[in-house]
Amino acid sequence: MDDNTPVIAFSKVTFSYARGKALFQDLSLELAGGSFYLVRGPSGSGKSTFLRLVNRLEEPSRGQLMFEGRPLTSYNPPLLRREILYIQQTPTSVEKTVRENLLLAFSFKNNRDLAMPDDDTLRSRLDNFLLNDIHLDTQASTLSVGQLQRLCFVRGLLLNPKVLLLDEPASALDEESARIVEETAERLCAESGLTVLMVSHRAFASKWVEHKVLKIVEGQMEVLA
């Protein structure tokens, strides 16, 4: 892949849910690596679906998507999703401890090649997200939705993805936590070249990187600087 290859490319992508109207119609779009994109659009316009298409939780009815110059379909889906990490709007945990939730991904056979982080690493990651008072042995089910949202964020970032898909990350968070999540995504974008696609309704003022706005308008995407 040369430097000019878009990290994600949509090529004439059409998508509709069963018996529904097409959310995207012949959508072609190229997203540059290491950029920060804010995905905007009215409710029901397909913002979450747009993210879900990028990590293959949805399949286009027509057209194709590329990741680093290769069709998405040519990747092993679990490995693709490790690289293109999607963080759901509604955070979910398994009925286990905070530690086991954080290390959940490392129990999957496709992730056996990854080094498992130790307790100190987990601790410092949690602290960075204002989860200082959460013990690693605490049951995840006792966390508040906001704490769980941040735990899911930490859990995902442990996989060192190349692309981060954030679906309304701030919806369950207070102002301060929301700011930390957004700033962390921005900082990773600026420092490590992480590509971020973030769906958000909030007013957003970037501090670390120039962001672009992807606005969904009638099944097409307008790119605004």
Add this chain to the structure above:
Amino acid sequence: MTTEVVSIGLGQLAIGLVFILLAGLASLHHALKLEKDLLVGTVRTFVQLFLLGYILLFIFKLDNAAWVLAIFGFMIFFAAWEIRSRVKEKQVTFFWPLLVSMAISYVIVSYMVTAVVVGVTPWWKPQYFIPLGGMVIGNSMNAIAIALERLLGDLRKRRLEVEAMLCLGADYKEASKDILSTAMRAGMIPSINSMMAVGIVFIPGMMTGQILAGADPLQAVRYQIVVMVMLVGSTAIGSLLVVYLVRKRCFGKGERLLLQPGND
């Protein structure tokens, strides 16, 4: 010990209908509106059971393996059809995996019991194969339906959890491992529970029938034990196969969950 069977004449059967009449009167008196159902139910009981009796007589006389297996296949097909109508699922088709799972488990279990445990020669001898096989089908189809309903229901209800795991690099098997076990357990527990309660809480129908027909109660017990063991075996094999095969169909290309919430 074998005693002579007291046969029931048609007149005596008709006297039995007094109970239906009483139930009908109760329904009329309390405006339960069950009279029609009672009438249809009674007629169907007579027609279906006599029909079954004549079919069994016919098959027993034929004494032909192909016929016995054809009837057995027909019974399995209808059991699968019944489950299909009961499990209301529109997003994923599951009839063929269901039929295959039921056929495999019922054939294995019925064959093992008639050929090896009871030791009938030939193993397909209709007097043994059809009633024993029929009991397995009738009792374990509920278990298979429960396992299937649980699998589809939980995959839909716990969709976010399944997708969260897929997003972290799990394959579809890892992402649905817990749901699969829960569904299998749900299917198997009733047959295990009935092993706990049999003989204390209830006297099974087959054993009662054998005793009424003059069989030695201890022989009837042995047959009943065989049937209970068959049920556990067939629910285990059937539930296992059906949840494995149907789970695969719930995930589409690219290991993504096809079941949408609330759109069944």
